[in-house]
Amino acid sequence: MSSSLSICFSPVSLARPTTRKANPKKLPRNPNPNPNPNPKIRKRTGTRTTSPNEVLPYGDQATTYTSLPPREDFFTTSLNSSFQSSTEIKLSDLSPPTIESEIDKSSHEEDVFDEQLGFDYGKFELYEVNSDPEEEDEDEDEDGEGQVFVGHGEMVSVFNGEEEEKEKGLPAVMRCFDRAKIYVKAGDGGNGVVAFRREKYVPFGGPSGGDGGRGGNVYVEVDGSMNSLLPFRNGVHFRAGRGSHGQGRNQNGAKGEDVVVKVAPGTVIREAGSDGVEGEVLLELLHPGQRAMLLPGGRGGRGNASFKSGTNKVPKIAENGEEGPEMWLELELKLVADVGIVGAPNAGKSTLLSVISAAQPTIANYPFTTLLPNLGVVSFGYDATMVVADLPGLLEGAHKGFGLGHEFLRHTERCSSLVHVVDGSSQQPEYEFDAVRLELELFSPELAEKPYVVAYNKMDLPEAYERWPSFKERLQARGIGTFCMSAVKGEGTHEVVCAAYELLRNRTESNKEIEDPVNLNHVADMLHKQRSASINEFEIFHEKGSNTWHVVGSGLQRFVQMTNWRYIESDRRFQHVLEACGVNKSLIKLGVKEGDTVIVGEMEMVWHDSADSSGPSNVRKESTDSVKWPQWK
Numbered sequence: 001m002s003s004s005l006s007i008c009f010s011p012v013s014l015a016r017p018t019t020r021k022a023n024p025k026k027l028p029r030n031p032n033p034n035p036n037p038n039p040k041i042r043k044r045t046g047t048r049t050t051s052p053n054e055v056l057p058y059g060d061q062a063t064t065y066t067s068l069p070p071r072e073d074f075f076t077t078s079l080n081s082s083f084q085s086s087t088e089i090k091l092s093d094l095s096p097p098t099i100e101s102e103i104d105k106s107s108h109e110e111d112v113f114d115e116q117l118g119f120d121y122g123k124f125e126l127y128e129v130n131s132d133p134e135e136e137d138e139d140e141d142e143d144g145e146g147q148v149f150v151g152h153g154e155m156v157s158v159f160n161g162e163e164e165e166k167e168k169g170l171p172a173v174m175r176c177f178d179r180a181k182i183y184v185k186a187g188d189g190g191n192g193v194v195a196f197r198r199e200k201y202v203p204f205g206g207p208s209g210g211d212g213g214r215g216g217n218v219y220v221e222v223d224g225s226m227n228s229l230l231p232f233r234n235g236v237h238f239r240a241g242r243g244s245h246g247q248g249r250n251q252n253g254a255k256g257e258d259v260v261v262k263v264a265p266g267t268v269i270r271e272a273g274s275d276g277v278e279g280e281v282l283l284e285l286l287h288p289g290q291r292a293m294l295l296p297g298g299r300g301g302r303g304n305a306s307f308k309s310g311t312n313k314v315p316k317i318a319e320n321g322e323e324g325p326e327m328w329l330e331l332e333l334k335l336v337a338d339v340g341i342v343g344a345p346n347a348g349k350s351t352l353l354s355v356i357s358a359a360q361p362t363i364a365n366y367p368f369t370t371l372l373p374n375l376g377v378v379s380f381g382y383d384a385t386m387v388v389a390d391l392p393g394l395l396e397g398a399h400k401g402f403g404l405g406h407e408f409l410r411h412t413e414r415c416s417s418l419v420h421v422v423d424g425s426s427q428q429p430e431y432e433f434d435a436v437r438l439e440l441e442l443f444s445p446e447l448a449e450k451p452y453v454v455a456y457n458k459m460d461l462p463e464a465y466e467r468w469p470s471f472k473e474r475l476q477a478r479g480i481g482t483f484c485m486s487a488v489k490g491e492g493t494h495e496v497v498c499a500a501y502e503l504l505r506n507r508t509e510s511n512k513e514i515e516d517p518v519n520l521n522h523v524a525d526m527l528h529k530q531r532s533a534s535i536n537e538f539e540i541f542h543e544k545g546s547n548t549w550h551v552v553g554s555g556l557q558r559f560v561q562m563t564n565w566r567y568i569e570s571d572r573r574f575q576h577v578l579e580a581c582g583v584n585k586s587l588i589k590l591g592v593k594e595g596d597t598v599i600v601g602e603m604e605m606v607w608h609d610s611a612d613s614s615g616p617s618n619v620r621k622e623s624t625d626s627v628k629w630p631q632w633k
């Protein structure tokens with residue numbers, strides 16, 4: 001006795017199958033017997049959290065926004081915390097940190113930290129921030145989940161109470177859009193149709209159903225005029241158009257409209273991770289004009305004209321269009337700077353940038369004047385230039401979220417070298433230097449390994465001048481070369497810049513050989529490859545004790561999705577394919593039993609041992625005696 005896997009349509013099943021969907025459009029990974037069909041946006045649990053005493057980061061869309069926003073704009077999550085903007089924060093007043101002690105510090109230290117920093121709670125009145133609902137960027141995705149962008153780009157689902165509160169309290173002016181999460185979907189292919197030529201004097205005109213059009217592609221393009229990911233605040237869903245359906249008289253459907261997602265230079269694109277795990281980096285787009293095809297549109301389904309053969313001259317079968325792949329992406333903007341200026345707040349970083357370049361960052365005698373990185377171009381001649389980024393000041397404890405600088409440190413990941421500005425007028429410049437170095441190390445050991453220049457600033461002040469010899473000696477003893485300068489007077493800055501340029505040149509020369517031309521379309525290529533997988537390549541998963549069998553293979557899943565069950569010949573073709581590609585044989589070999597559930601792609605079927613042994617061609621719908629037809633679930 002042989003067996004076959006057979007299907008039939010109960011009246012309910014004439015509608016589009018509502019059975020589980022194995023999401024064949026996702027990037028190929030380990031085939032999962034229980035694929036998640038509709039990945040939902042979930043709260044990123046491992047992302048940055050805000051401690052009650054932490055001053056929230058803030059930002060704006062433009063990198064030139066460098067003054068403190070009005071006091072009313074500050075938002076505190078704690079009922080008893082507020083930010084005293086005029087308080088000077090001196091790292092040198094703190095005890096020198098060590099890496100071990102820093103890591104081992106327990107959470108109670110966070111409680112006293114603000115005291116040390118001079119944040120004075122209770123001086124300011126508390127207020128409720130009434131956020132404008134229109135400012136909240138809520139959007140409904142297909143599953144009805146909304147999303148909002150949060151300052152510094154974290155995205156949370158709107159039904160997450162805690163995160164939502166945080167976002168709502170943050171005025172729009174203080175949000176920085178250097179991260180965004182977007183949804184992209186390539187267009188589905190149009191369906192093919194069944195049609196026959198009917199014309200006077202042309203008897204038996206034959207099949208004339210045209211193919212569906214191909215779905216639109218999703219492209220990502222670098223727009224040189226963008227300097228933030230702010231536009232994604234207005235919309236995060238990008239769907240390419242679907243291909244038109246085929247028509248009679250052999251008319252093929254039109255191609256769907258492509259969609260182009262414009263991003264700023266320096267954008268890193270990741271596949272959105274889940275549960276706080278960062279997704280895999282798909283693309284790094286650095287230069288204006290770069291364009292990458294990310295998702296190819298779905299293939300159009302074939303019309304019945306394409307199924308005409310010698311043995312079947314009147315095919316009554318046509319395919320559905322292939323579904324376009326979809327994906328959630330995380331975008332992150334990293335500045336494309338050659339040199340990053342780092343240092344404690346108020347050290348004179350912006351002053352240095354203003355002296356060495358034409359940039360005009362806001363300079364003021366209080367910490368956190370710079371809220372967002374500023375870029376400046378330093379020119380040494382016709383073709384010798386370097387882009388320098390002045391970053392917000394780094395505080396001790398920045399890796400725990402204190403201050404602002406940490407949020408922006410990732411911008412320095414692309415820098416070839418760093419200029420570390422030390423405030424010479426602070427009481428213990430060496431401790432300040434160590435504290436900032438420690439923060440760099442805690443943020444990323446790779447960053448800490450980058451070559452750097454130490455620029456001891458404010459030499460025009462007597463106290464700085466006095467402390468310079470001992471500072472220099474101590475650092476030299478540790479093998480660190482230092483420069484001194486007065487950024488305000490423009491003295492010594494040229495030497496610092498030349499030293500930074502030298503480091504940059506050495507670095508770029510050593511990197512030259514490593515650089516490979518990048519294929520920007522590799523994601524689309526990978527999807528193409530996945531789609532062209534043969535239907536013979538499948539795996540069967542079966543849990544011991546259960547009566548469910550999962551047949552997983554992207555070729556088969558695609559075949560199921562493209563099968564249009566409204567046409568009578570489709571199920572016969574399906575049976576034939578299952579037989580021909582060896583699914584039936586493999587299931588029998590593995591011990592499938594009468595009544596077991598078999599899931600292929602979107603289809604869920606019941607296995608029935610067949611009394612008829614002569615192969616798929618004998619599977620006849622009308623013969624219910626010999627073949628037991630499965631029921632749709």
Ligand SMILES: Nc1nc2c(ncn2[C@@H]2O[C@H](COP(=O)(O)OP(=O)(O)OP(=O)(O)O)[C@@H](O)[C@H]2O)c(=O)[nH]1
Pocket residue numbers: 343344345346347348349350351352362363364365366367368369370371391392393394457458459460461485486487488489
């Ligand atoms: N006397 C003296 N003052 C300086 C020098 N460089 C900077 N300053 C002053 O130090 C203060 C802070 O300068 P900024 O350039 O804003 O410092 P910053 O490091 O960018 O500070 P944040 O952006 O807050 O991190 C300003 O009042 C500057 O005028 C210097 O060489 N000598």
Ligand SMILES: [Mg+2]
Pocket residue numbers: 349350351361362363369370390391392
């Ligand atoms: Mg500054």
